[in-house]
Amino acid sequence: MQAAEILGKLVGFRSVVGLPNNDVVSWIRGYLESHGIAVDVLPGPEGDRSNIFATIGPKEARGYIISGHMDVVPAAETGWTSDPFRLRVEADRLYGRGTTDMKGFLAAVLAAVPKLAAMPLRRPLHLALSYDEEAGCRGVPHMIARLPELCRQPLGAIIGEPTGMRAIRAHKGKAAARLTVRGRSGHSSRPDQGLNAIHGVAGVLTQAVAEADRLVGGPFEHVFEPPYSSLQIGTVKGGQAVNIIPDSCEVEFEARAISGVDPAELLAPVRKTAEALTTLGFEVEWQELSAYPALSLEPDAPLAALLEELTGREALPAVSYGTEAGLFQRAGIDAIICGPGDIGRAHKPDEYILIDELMACRAMVEALGARCTA
Incomplete structure (x- = not known):
C-alpha cells in the first residue's frame, strides 16, 4: 500500500485523545502481522x-526506535470544508484530522514496512x-x-512529530495542573454567611503571576x-451570578521549562499557596493534568x-512545542524529533500534509533500514 492509501x-479512525483506540490499534496490528511482523x-x-x-x-541486537502517537485532537472547530475524518485529496495536498499531527508520519513508516521486512537487518527497527x-x-x-522486556537497550529514538523533515535536538518540558477550590454558597447580601471561592483563589492567581514575572529573569x-x-494561568472558571457567593472556582495552570528544570517544580509555589487556603476553611484539590x-x-x-546524514540537512537546535522525546531521553535513550509536515498546520481546520512530504519521510525510514543492514 502507498503512504497516501x-x-x-x-x-478514518476517530482515535481522538482520551477515547478508546481499539479500532486503529487492531488495523495497524493486522497490517504489520500481514507482513510477518510480531506485534x-x-x-x-x-x-x-x-x-x-x-x-x-x-531482537537480540541493539537498534532504533521509530515512535509516533496514534491519537489526534478533536475536530470540533469551525472552518472544516470537508469531513475531517475522511481523507480529501486535492492536487498534492491530503486533508484530514491528524494528517500532519501525526498520522502522516505513521502512514509513511507503515508504507516502508514491506521493504524493511525484506531487508537483511543486522540491527532492528522498533515501532513504538x-x-x-x-x-x-x-x-x-x-x-x-x-x-527492558521488549528489546535490548535502543541506540536511539526518532519521534516523528512534524518538523518539515528537519531533525530537532531540543524542546522544553511541560507540566499542567488543575486547581479546584470549594467554599460555601449564599446570598451576596450576607457575605459573612458564605465563603467566596473566587476571593480565595485571588491570592493564588497573584502568586502565579509573580512566579511568571520572576521566570522572565532567567535562567x-x-x-x-x-x-x-x-508559567501561565490558562483558564479560570467560577461563579453562577453576581448576587450569589461562588462556592467553587477552578483554575488551570501550565509551566514550560528549559533543560535541567523540572516543570512540575515551577508550579510548586503556586500549589503551596493554594493548599494554604485549607486553613481558611476552603476545600482544595490539586490535580496534575500532564507532565513531561x-x-x-x-x-x-x-x-x-545519523539524522543529518539521512535527511541531508543540518539538525536544528530546538522547537517551542513539546513531544514524547524527553520521556525517552529520561529513560536513558538518546532521542531526536524528525517527521513530515508543518506544526503550523496542526490542530486547525483543513489540516493537511503534502504527498512529497510523505514520500520524503518514507525514504528516510527506508534509508535508516539500509543503514541497519551494515
Whole structure:
C-alpha cells in the first residue's frame, strides 16, 4: 500500500485523545502481522486504549526506535470544508484530522514496512506507537516502562512529530495542573454567611503571576524562544451570578521549562499557596493534568549525526512545542524529533500534509533500514 492509501485508512479512525483506540490499534496490528511482523499490543491502565510495540529485525541486537502517537485532537472547530475524518485529496495536498499531527508520519513508516521486512537487518527497527499524547504524553510512559522486556537497550529514538523533515535536538518540558477550590454558597447580601471561592483563589492567581514575572529573569537557554522557563494561568472558571457567593472556582495552570528544570517544580509555589487556603476553611484539590521533561540532545551526539546524514540537512537546535522525546531521553535513550509536515498546520481546520512530504519521510525510514543492514 502507498503512504497516501494508508493515511486514508488511519484518518478514518476517530482515535481522538482520551477515547478508546481499539479500532486503529487492531488495523495497524493486522497490517504489520500481514507482513510477518510480531506485534505486542500493550493495554494501558485505562483498559480501553493501548500502545503498540513491534520489532522488524533481530531482537537480540541493539537498534532504533521509530515512535509516533496514534491519537489526534478533536475536530470540533469551525472552518472544516470537508469531513475531517475522511481523507480529501486535492492536487498534492491530503486533508484530514491528524494528517500532519501525526498520522502522516505513521502512514509513511507503515508504507516502508514491506521493504524493511525484506531487508537483511543486522540491527532492528522498533515501532513504538502510543496513545493519548495529545493529553500530555499519558500513554507512552507505560510503554517505556516495559522496554527492558521488549528489546535490548535502543541506540536511539526518532519521534516523528512534524518538523518539515528537519531533525530537532531540543524542546522544553511541560507540566499542567488543575486547581479546584470549594467554599460555601449564599446570598451576596450576607457575605459573612458564605465563603467566596473566587476571593480565595485571588491570592493564588497573584502568586502565579509573580512566579511568571520572576521566570522572565532567567535562567536562560538561548536555543529557545523565549529563552527562559514560563508559567501561565490558562483558564479560570467560577461563579453562577453576581448576587450569589461562588462556592467553587477552578483554575488551570501550565509551566514550560528549559533543560535541567523540572516543570512540575515551577508550579510548586503556586500549589503551596493554594493548599494554604485549607486553613481558611476552603476545600482544595490539586490535580496534575500532564507532565513531561525537556529534551536536550548534544550537537555531537551520534543520533544527531545519523539524522543529518539521512535527511541531508543540518539538525536544528530546538522547537517551542513539546513531544514524547524527553520521556525517552529520561529513560536513558538518546532521542531526536524528525517527521513530515508543518506544526503550523496542526490542530486547525483543513489540516493537511503534502504527498512529497510523505514520500520524503518514507525514504528516510527506508534509508535508516539500509543503514541497519551494515
